[in-house]
Structure formats: C-alpha cells, structure tokens
Amino acid sequence: MASEPLNLAVIIGSVREGRFGPVAARWFVEQAEQHGRFAVDLIDLAETPLPLELPPVPPALEPDMARPAEMADLTRRIGAADAIVVVTPEYNRSFPASLKAAIDWHYTEWQAKPIGFVGYSGGSGGLLAIEQLRQVFGELQAHTVRDYVAFPRYYQLFTPDGRLKDPEVPSGDAKALLDQLLWWGSVLHDARRDRPYTLAD
Numbered sequence: 001m002a003s004e005p006l007n008l009a010v011i012i013g014s015v016r017e018g019r020f021g022p023v024a025a026r027w028f029v030e031q032a033e034q035h036g037r038f039a040v041d042l043i044d045l046a047e048t049p050l051p052l053e054l055p056p057v058p059p060a061l062e063p064d065m066a067r068p069a070e071m072a073d074l075t076r077r078i079g080a081a082d083a084i085v086v087v088t089p090e091y092n093r094s095f096p097a098s099l100k101a102a103i104d105w106h107y108t109e110w111q112a113k114p115i116g117f118v119g120y121s122g123g124s125g126g127l128l129a130i131e132q133l134r135q136v137f138g139e140l141q142a143h144t145v146r147d148y149v150a151f152p153r154y155y156q157l158f159t160p161d162g163r164l165k166d167p168e169v170p171s172g173d174a175k176a177l178l179d180q181l182l183w184w185g186s187v188l189h190d191a192r193r194d195r196p197y198t199l200a201d
Contacts, residue, residue: 005039006185008032009081013088014171015046020120020154022160025087028118028149031174035180041077048074050101056085057173059105067105074102078109083116083185084142085177087150088129090121095129103136106114111141112197116177145180147148147174153193 010029012021025042032038048071055066067075088095115137119126127150134144149170151157158164
C-alpha cells in the first residue's frame with residue numbers, strides 16, 4: 001500500500017444555501033493533491049438526499065434494505081475511502097444536521113478508518129463542532145487524528161474568488177493533518193485487509 005495513493009474522501013458537511021464549505025473543501029483538496037500521496041474524492045452532501053428520519057432497523061444491520069436508493073453512490077464512496085476529512089461549519093456551537101444524518105445512515109463504512117477535520121466559523125474556527133464530531137466518530141469505531149485545520153472568521157481570510165489571502169497561515173496545519181491521515185490510513189488499510197474488522201456480539 002505504501003507505493004499506492006491512499007483513497008481520501010473529503011466531505012462537505014453543510015448543505016445550507018450560500019455555504020462556505022465548498023471554498024474550504026476546494027482549498028483542502030488542493031493541499032491534498034500537492035501532498036502527492038492521495039487520490040482525492042470530493043463528496044458534497046448537498047448532492048444526496050439525506051432523510052432525517054432513520055428506519056426502524058439500523059442501516060448497520062440491514063444496509064441494503066434500509067437506505068434510500070439515492071444514497072447508494074454516497075455509501076459506495078465512503079466505503080471506498082481509506083481516510084476521510086470532514087469539512088464542517090459550526091452552527092450554534094455544533095455541527096449541521098445534514099452531517100449527522102450522513103453519519104447516522106452509515107456504520108461499517110466509518111469503522112477502522114482515520115478521520116480528520118477542517119472547521120470554520122466566526123469565532124472558534126469550528127473547534128466546538130470538531131470536538132463533538134470526535135465523540136460521534138469514536139462511537140462508530142473510527143479513529144480521529146489529532147491535528148486539524150480551523151478557519152476562524154473565515155470570511156476575512158479568503159478573496160471573493162475563493163483564494164486564501166495568506167496561504168502560509170493554515171498550510172502547515174494541513175500538512176500535519178495529511179501526514180497523520182497517510183500514516184493511519186495506510187496502517188488501517190492493511191489491517192482491514194489482513195484482519196477484517198468485526199465487533200464482538
């Protein structure tokens with residue numbers, strides 16, 4: 001696996017009109033491509049219906065029967081990822097319902113995979129949302145890496161065409177995050193291949 005690119009899914013978590021998520025996601029995808037060790041798949045949750053009402057049988061138990069047919073491509077892409085970066089805003093000190101719905105509709109797709117975060121908000125840069133997401137993904141048997149990228153007062157940091165005004169400020173954070181995702185992603189990829197991840201009954 002070391003000589004092959006790692007499959008990295010970058011998920012835009014907000015579906016709100018006028019959202020900043022696509023700008024932050026495109027910036028991070030550029031960082032990942034420059035890193036040179038990832039095959040990047042940019043996933044926009046706005047492109048997939050995400051019902052908030054979950055079925056009576058958890059998708060983990062009946063994945064094909066429980067999920068809407070329109071969700072099949074999203075499920076496949078999350079399942080194919082060796083590492084995942086969630087791009088999240090901070091709404092009212094938490095993360096958006098669209099992101100929680102996407103997480104809850106899946107289960108084994110997250111297991112034994114490293115998760116990283118890019119956050120943005122007016123004050124904290126999305127840190128409150130990121131800390132809550134760490135708890136959620138921990139419950140799903142995923143591993144959240146230590147480093148992250150945060151954009152506090154993001155509206156002051158980017159030009160109208162979506163370019164970062166001072167590219168030196170967060171790029172170091174992105175490099176550290178990507179290095180950690182590469183290490184954990186490679187190790188866990190091989191572990192899932194050699195010893196499939198299962199939970200005790």
